[in-house]
Amino acid sequence: MKVYVLDPIYPDGVEILRQHADVVSWDDPCADQWPDDADGLIVRTTRIEAADLARAGRLKVIGKQGVGVENIDLDAARKFGVRVFNTAGVNAEAVAEMAMALALSVARRVTQTDRLLRAGEKVVRQNFHGRGFSGKTLGVIGMGHIGRKVAQKWRNAFEMKVLGFDPFASDDAWVQVDCERVAALDDLLPKVDLLSIHAPLTDATRRLIGSAQLAQMKETAILVSAARGGIVDEAALYEAISKGQLYGAALDVFETEPPPADHPLLSLPTFVATPHIGGGTIETQELNAKTVAEGLLGALRGELPLTMVV
Numbered sequence: 001m002k003v004y005v006l007d008p009i010y011p012d013g014v015e016i017l018r019q020h021a022d023v024v025s026w027d028d029p030c031a032d033q034w035p036d037d038a039d040g041l042i043v044r045t046t047r048i049e050a051a052d053l054a055r056a057g058r059l060k061v062i063g064k065q066g067v068g069v070e071n072i073d074l075d076a077a078r079k080f081g082v083r084v085f086n087t088a089g090v091n092a093e094a095v096a097e098m099a100m101a102l103a104l105s106v107a108r109r110v111t112q113t114d115r116l117l118r119a120g121e122k123v124v125r126q127n128f129h130g131r132g133f134s135g136k137t138l139g140v141i142g143m144g145h146i147g148r149k150v151a152q153k154w155r156n157a158f159e160m161k162v163l164g165f166d167p168f169a170s171d172d173a174w175v176q177v178d179c180e181r182v183a184a185l186d187d188l189l190p191k192v193d194l195l196s197i198h199a200p201l202t203d204a205t206r207r208l209i210g211s212a213q214l215a216q217m218k219e220t221a222i223l224v225s226a227a228r229g230g231i232v233d234e235a236a237l238y239e240a241i242s243k244g245q246l247y248g249a250a251l252d253v254f255e256t257e258p259p260p261a262d263h264p265l266l267s268l269p270t271f272v273a274t275p276h277i278g279g280g281t282i283e284t285q286e287l288n289a290k291t292v293a294e295g296l297l298g299a300l301r302g303e304l305p306l307t308m309v310v
Contacts, residue, residue, distance in 0.1 A: 001300055004034040007044035009065055013289025020297050040296045050076035063296040065288050068228060069309050070201060077310045083299055084310040087291045089145040091279030096149035098278040099196050099226045102250035105272045106222050107131045112269045137161045139192030142199030143173040150196050151177045163188045189216040201228035209233060214240040223249040226278040230255050238264045241271060252278045
């Protein structure tokens, strides 16, 4: 059987594949010929369109390293009988750690003062008093693998009260963590000191946080998203921070990635940006590569991965 790996993954995953299949990697000039003879496909960010799938007569399964599958035409995959799975849950620890790092960077003005020091500017310490989280209230949007870990970490490390909003999560999402479930965003936003977003990008979540929602939040509150660009209205977020309606924010994800250098949010001192690296630890990427490789081989043998999407 023949497997194409269209985006870079860690070598351990490629080695697992090569023990059982003929592998064409992303740096092979023939990689773009995958519709001709691929039995299996592994992708991270490469787009898989309906026209590609229509040509791929042998293709049986696509493994997506990572959670989001918006780069794959799922309707076309169903139409042509191609199974799709992801590696949901593998990067939960790394993204949860990143979300905490971003929140603390904003609250304690870490990146802001770092930039000033590197520029040789004088920093008067009493002008940079930050905000603490101990004993305050965390709001989590999206109580999946990542959201639950975020809730647990803040609860355990900072004794924060946790409010969770996720109309699609099962009841056991709340059993696993000391968290109060709220039925509507309006019941959460006015109460939180930190809002941490970990929902998928869908029609229901696109621009979920806009001007009206930000206006409900405390002026001292901080917003963090390590989910997907498009859930937060970036123009509305800029207005809220620049007008003092929100203390600050951090995004690991943007509607356009990477964001342009002249993006308005990047001009704000209490805004922190990272280039979608929430899951980017060595440990997570090694595990992701092994998981997607083993899942693909299993699916080609007829064993359905637990994280099947289509």
